[in-house]
Amino acid sequence: MSPSKKVCILGSGNWGSTAARIVGGNVVKLADFDDTVKLWVYEELVNGRKLTDIINTEHENVKYLPGHKLPKNVVAVSDAIEAVKGATHIIIVIPHQFIKHLLDTVRGSILPNATAISLIKGIGISDRGMTTMTQTIHRTLAIPVSSLSGANIADEIAEEKYCETTIGCHDPDEAIVWRSLFNTPYFQVNCVADVIGVEFCGALKNVVAVGAGFIDGLGLGNNTKAAIIRIGFLEMRRLAMHISGAHIQESTFMESCGIADVITTCYGGRNRRLAEEFVKTGKPMPQLEKEMLNGQKLQGYLTAEEVHSYIDSCGVTDHFPLFTNIYQICYEHKPPYTIFAGLNVDFSRDTQTPSSPAAML
Ligand SMILES: NC(=O)C1=CN([C@@H]2O[C@H](COP(=O)(O)OP(=O)(O)OC[C@H]3O[C@@H](n4cnc5c(N)ncnc54)[C@H](O)[C@@H]3O)[C@@H](O)[C@H]2O)C=CC1
Ligand SMILES: O=C(CO)COP(=O)(O)O
Numbered sequence: 001m002s003p004s005k006k007v008c009i010l011g012s013g014n015w016g017s018t019a020a021r022i023v024g025g026n027v028v029k030l031a032d033f034d035d036t037v038k039l040w041v042y043e044e045l046v047n048g049r050k051l052t053d054i055i056n057t058e059h060e061n062v063k064y065l066p067g068h069k070l071p072k073n074v075v076a077v078s079d080a081i082e083a084v085k086g087a088t089h090i091i092i093v094i095p096h097q098f099i100k101h102l103l104d105t106v107r108g109s110i111l112p113n114a115t116a117i118s119l120i121k122g123i124g125i126s127d128r129g130m131t132t133m134t135q136t137i138h139r140t141l142a143i144p145v146s147s148l149s150g151a152n153i154a155d156e157i158a159e160e161k162y163c164e165t166t167i168g169c170h171d172p173d174e175a176i177v178w179r180s181l182f183n184t185p186y187f188q189v190n191c192v193a194d195v196i197g198v199e200f201c202g203a204l205k206n207v208v209a210v211g212a213g214f215i216d217g218l219g220l221g222n223n224t225k226a227a228i229i230r231i232g233f234l235e236m237r238r239l240a241m242h243i244s245g246a247h248i249q250e251s252t253f254m255e256s257c258g259i260a261d262v263i264t265t266c267y268g269g270r271n272r273r274l275a276e277e278f279v280k281t282g283k284p285m286p287q288l289e290k291e292m293l294n295g296q297k298l299q300g301y302l303t304a305e306e307v308h309s310y311i312d313s314c315g316v317t318d319h320f321p322l323f324t325n326i327y328q329i330c331y332e333h334k335p336p337y338t339i340f341a342g343l344n345v346d347f348s349r350d351t352q353t354p355s356s357p358a359a360m361l
Pocket of ligand 1: 121
């Protein structure tokens with residue numbers, strides 16, 4: 001009997017390629033899945049050759065994940081519609097600023113019984129307010145969407161160093177399927193039912209990481225960075241609960257997607273590294289991104305702007321001094337040491353009113 005399920009991956013950056021390595025390795029062990037994993041690549045030339053051709057002949061994404069082979073059953077394609085053709089399980093892992101165009105491209109080509117999972121760390125702003133990536137994907141493709149996020153610096157996972165991740169999935173049967181696609185001895189998946197809590201954590205910690213990078217750029221120490229991490233974590237939780245308190249479980253913040261991801265990104269992430277350079281060189285973030293990341297993309301400074309636009313429109317910036325200061329340093333030329341302004345906020349009531357978000361502020 002031919003397999004009834006088929007997985008594809010949309011996105012082949014640093015994390016997308018690492019996910020392809022994991023899923024490509026797992027899928028061949030799952031009898032109900034087709035062995036072939038189509039990997040959609042945003043086509044570009046690398047040393048005069050198409051990146052898709054390089055991946056399909058050398059089985060390595062030499063630009064975004066150099067030094068790590070991809071399984072041969074991972075097949076790179078430059079056409080997103082071809083990638084989703086016949087796929088029952090769609091993994092979406094692109095920088096959040098590109099999501100709309102990709103979804104517009106593939107809508108209409110998705111199987112009606114398909115299901116998706118977002119590995120993206122970012123949020124969107126629309127006339128409905130702040131939206132998560134799974135909400136955006138669900139509204140466009142009209143299929144169920146889960147989330148995966150965790151303390152997951154891609155290069156370390158490609159080296160098969162032990163870590164954990166969190167899958168948010170409403171359907172317990174589907175959660176088992178997603179887990180079987182991602183779980184490995186070195187990549188331990190824990191499933192929770194809180195889809196948007198998982199992704200709020202993943203998106204908002206990138207703003208905190210920008211703050212942590214400012215502290216490193218200022219040459220301040222570990223205690224100061226720990227203070228920024230603590231306050232940032234509380235502002236993340238406060239904002240997520242303010243937006244969707246009735247739908248988010250507090251316990252999600254203690255999963256890998258929560259506290260663990262804030263820590264790893266504030267010490268080892270790209271957002272932290274470029275924010276440090278921002279302070280040391282005075283160059284704008286987009287310029288540093290071009291100069292230092294070889295095509296990889298930052299999410300943190302964009303998310304800082306999106307968060308600010310939301311909290312400003314709600315008139316609650318006073319309740320998020322760290323997020324506000326980080327935004328003003330990035331976009332309004334405030335000096336980096338102003339990150340400490342007004343940080344003595346009382347968060348003590350936040351955990352007492354989880355089902356009544358407005359009461360927090
Ligand atoms: N790299 C990491 O360690 C981790 C990243 N993530 C998240 O995964 C998501 C994807 O990031 P990465 O895979 O790291 O990507 P990346 O930042 O390494 O690479 C950028 C990707 O965007 C593509 N791209 C460039 N212009 C594009 C366009 N106009 N339209 C569509 N794609 C375009 C590039 O081809 C490349 O694949 C992000 O939300 C990120 O926060 C999550 C966990 C870990
Ligand atoms: O999300 C990440 C680790 O979990 C990666 O963070 P950066 O994008 O800052 O590298």
